[in-house]
Amino acid sequence: MGALTVDAGVRDLRAADHLLHTLAAELALPEGTFGCTHLLRGDRPRVALSLAVPSEPLLSTVQERLAARGHEVAPGIPDAMGRAVIYPGAAALTGTLTIADVFTRSAIARVTVLGSAGQPTPDTRLMTRDHVRPHWHDGELVLTAMPAVGGTLVPFEVPEPTPCCADH
Incomplete structure (x- = not known):
């Protein structure tokens, strides 16, 4: 490559x-x-x-x-x-998927959760918001997620970030 x-x-x-x-x-x-x-x-x-x-x-x-x-x-x-x-599989990461689905559908190798030392279980649900942006870390794609409603996760990066001072 x-x-x-x-x-x-x-x-x-x-x-x-x-x-x-x-x-x-x-x-x-x-x-x-x-x-x-x-x-x-x-x-x-x-x-x-x-x-x-x-x-x-x-x-x-x-x-x-x-x-x-x-x-x-x-x-x-x-x-x-x-x-x-x-990246391979990026287009398949839509809707709500399990962490196992994320791994089988895409090149993402690992998911980390903010505030958690461990890895999420394979059946943990990820609400992708159709915007999944992993980062390279030690040669593998790693998605950083954060806890959301009902024990689900969401990618840390939001699809439509609010610009700083947008309400001023």
Whole structure:
């Protein structure tokens, strides 16, 4: 699997998610592709994208097509802690599923629960809100969840975050 970084000057996660989905559709990226966001700090804070594709020939094609569209493209990924937006099985994580379903339907390898030292049981229900964004941790995709109503879990990241000071 080969990877590359796309720096499109995006400044927020929602725009980065949208751009990843747009690029994946336009480039007809195959199942097995990973598309992640990475927060870049420093003098120009922004969100970079990384794409990891199943083969080197495909990686070269993707890199050429992105560069031809004016995107700044570099080999590799910016860091090992990417937030996965596109990953095998992501589209199947809708509605309410058990943790066992999450593991069998997607590339997510582990679920952690805020405030809990242990792992949730396989039959614990996860209300996905159709927005599941795991992070890479030690080479595996890990979803952080939090307790919700009735003993269920929800992904920690909400689909429509309220901007800071939205009510002012």
